Amino acid sequence: EVQLLESGGGLVQPGGSLRLSCAASGFTFSSYAMSWVRQAPGKGLEWVSAISGSGGSTYYADSVKGRFTISRDNSKNTLYLQMNSLRAEDTAVYYCAKLYCSSTSCYGMDVWGQGTTVTVSS
C-alpha cells in the first residue's frame, strides 16, 4: 500500500525551529518528486515547497523562501522540511504529498500523508 506518514510537528515559540519528516512506503521513493503543502486553521491549501526525485532541484513559496529547507534521503525513503525563524503565520497542518508526474510534466499530487500540526506561539 502506498503510504506517507508525517511526524515532527509540535508547539514552538516564534523565531524557533522545527524539522518535519515524511516516511514513504509502497512505491519507489527516489523516482518521484515530493511536496509539502500546508493548511492554516480554517483556511485553504497553500503549497510550501517541492523537491525532485534526485533531490537536485528544490522549489519554495515566497512566504517561506530563506527560512525553510526541503531535503530528502532516498536511502531512508524519507522527506524532510527544516523550518527556521518560525512565525505565527506558519501555524498550520503540514502535509507531504507525492507528485503525480509523467516523464515531462506534473499533473498534481496523488498521494498525501495524514498531516502533522505545527503551532507557533509564545
Place this chain on the structure above:
Amino acid sequence: DIQMTQSPSSVSASVGDRVTITCRASQGISSWLAWYQQKPGKAPKLLIYAASSLQSGVPSRFSGSGSGTDFTLTISSLQPEDFATYYCQQANSFPPTFGPGTKVDIK
C-alpha cells in the same frame, strides 16, 4: 504567480442533485488543472487531473472539463459521501496554486 478563483464559495445541495463548481485561472494554463476533495480533518484526495482525467478509483459521477482559464467540476448525482470541500489547483507553472475552495454541504 497564477491566481485561482472558485465559485461558488459554498453550495447547499441534496442527495441526487447535480452540482457544478467553477474554477478560473488568472492566465491561461492549458489543461494543467487538478481537482481535490477534502473532508474535515482529512488530507485532500486527488479526483481529477489534466482538467478532465479521472484519477484511478474515483467514481464516474465526478467529471471535469475546461481549458485555458475556465474549468468546471461536476458531480452528476451527489452522494452522502460527497459532502466536502473541493479545491482546484493549477499545475502549469511554479508555484502551484490552489483555489480558495468550495464547500458542498447538505441542504
